[in-house]
Amino acid sequence: MIETLVILLLTMVFFISGKIRSDIVALCALALLIILGILEPTSKEAFSGFSSTAVIMMVGLFVVGGAIFQTGLAKMISSRLMRLAGNSETRLFILVMAVTSLMGAFVSNTGTVAIMIPIVVSMAMSAKMNPSRLLMPLAFASSMSGMMTLIGTPPNLVINEELIKSGHEGLGFFTFLPVGLICAFTGTLILLPLSKKYLSKAGSLSSQSASSAKSLKTLIKEYGISGNLHKVLVSPKSIAIGKRIGELNIREVYSLNIIEVRRTEGGQRNFLTKTVVQQSADSSTMLHADDMLYISGTEEQVKKFAADYGLGVIADSESNSLDFYDIGVAEIVFMPSSSVINKTIKEVQFRSRYNVSILGICRKGEYIRQGLANETIHTGDVLLVQGTWSNIANLEKESTEWIVMGRPLEEAAKVTLDYKAPVAAVIMIGMIAAMAFNIVAPVTAVIIAGLLTVLTGCFRNVEAAYKTINWESIMLIAAMIPMSTALEKTGISGWVSSSLESSLGGFHPTVMLAAIYFATSLLTMFISNTATAVLMAPIAMKCAISIGVSPVPMLFAVTLGASLCFASPFSTPPNALVKPAGQYTFSDYVKVGLPLQIILGIVMILVLPLLFPF
Secondary structure (H helix, E strand, O other), X not given: OHHHHHHHHHHHHHHHHOOOOHHHHHHHHHHHHHHOOOOOOOOOOOOHHHHOHHHHHHHHHHHHHHHHHHOOHHHHHHHHHHHHHOOOHHHHHHHHHHHHHHHHOOOOHHHHHHHHHHHHHHHHHHOOOOOHHHHHHHHHHHXXXXXXXXXXXXXXXXXHHHXXXXXXXXXXXXXXXXXXXXXHHHHHHHHHHHHHHHOOOOOOHHHXXXXXXXXXXXXXXXXXXXXXXXXXXXXXXXXXXXOEHXXXXXXXXXXXXXXXXXXXXXXXXXXXXXXXXXXXXXXXXXXXXXXEEEEXXXXXXXXXXXXXXXXXXXXXXXXXXXXXOOEEEEEEEEOOOOXXXXXEHHHHOHHHHHOOEEEEEEEOOEEEOOOHHHOEOOOOOEEEEEEEHHHHHHHXXXXXXXXXXXXXXXXXXXOOOHHHHHHHHHHHHHHHHHHHOOOOOHHHHHHHHHHHHHXXXXXXXXXXXXXXXXXXXXXXXXXXXXXXXXXXXXXXXHHHHHHHHHHHOOOOHHHHHHHHHHHHHHHHOOOOHHHHHHHHHHHHHHHHHHHOOOHHHHHHHHHHHHHOOOOOOOOOHHHHHHHHHHOOOHHHHHHHHHHHHHHHHHHHHHHHHHHOOO
């Protein structure tokens, strides 16, 4: 017993200090429990956390959340919500709390947070707010909204099972609703000033982004490419089908430049498998039916070219926009000692040697877009190059000739596959529906959703999906779950329960209710909320029977104490999920979460007997 308490206390000290990563601290604690023989490594005791459904769900939900961000769905949703919030930070805060509460009533709090994190980050960046102001309240709102329905959070299911096991009638789906509404309303009022005071840190993501290189859209607009950009469709009857771009003599005859060839694979109508493929316009690129050509030049010449080859000119509001799924753009600045100075673009052979095209030249503040092949390169010239992201990155190897502005591969990672946003939305809605209506087990719904995001191309590749998983959070929760087993095995949990029952049995039921609530809340700071609920539910039932009162308010005290633990980053999965995204320290949770936890506890102790009489 003493060894377990020492390990627990040391773990808490290191968590609070923050000098060592929290996942390393948790793994060290687990290792000590095994070395001292408190947990058996050959049984399921020591490694139960790594097979926990909660941990497996977190892995899947990271992937689903990554797909929501990677496809641009998060940005689309956030932009619509931003219209409702306007320029008001307070309105945005309340909107995030309301949306999270609504979703959290029907989806697990872990799932709600995983889905909402990318959306909230996008909203914060759009509003030029620090995401840390919203992410911790997001986690807390998901926990509070979990009290609205039976399936909102695992402790709700635990107390319902305890009631049924003891011969009482089970709780209804919306029995929790009044409790959840009071929690959400009270919590929002408390968090509004607390988050503003303690979570409005300097150095927001938006300011960091603002200080970075120019955006891709900005570059296209700055060089005037969008003003002369036209979309031309290769119709099924076009004589250009089967021809290579070099055979069209488009530059020599029409003074036009094909910037990009885009084609759709997997079928236009099958949006689940549809993949947009972008190709640089090499002279050897062969044209296929339904290819979309992005051409830079005058409208008159584009129409003449289209008429000669039986092509269709697309006239819509999106004609002057470029996307950057597979190909991108970047600026290169020439070194004064570069060997290409005073050579023409044609002589340098950017296309044949580096597989990139030159879209424009910026010279002393003026932009040159026509007759580029014969332009001589001067010292100080800036060229806008286009090609696949890997080819642009390869330009960095010629560091003695020029400097590539920005980081191409990092820019490529930021580009969203927005044509896959409907797919990500369908997968997300399907996952939510499966969990809300109990079609399959929640962990099954999450695993299927995560796999579907990969199989349907919501990520560029499987490696991109793996990169969305925050392994620090996963290892932290997995390593801390066995701590509850150690506490129970060494008799610490039993000692707490018997002391509680013997010392408070003769007092008013409200005193017992308060003791159960705060004991559960205290335990949840050290072990998972689900494990705490499993441990405390039988104790609450015994206490209610011993003093002759209804067990319902006592069991509600258990689920509330377990779910509304905000003073620790690892007490609940939502708290752990937002920790790295918000760059929070342990003390941040104490400053904001502890006052909220205490105030909500007092409110619930007063309210529960009114909603569920003794």
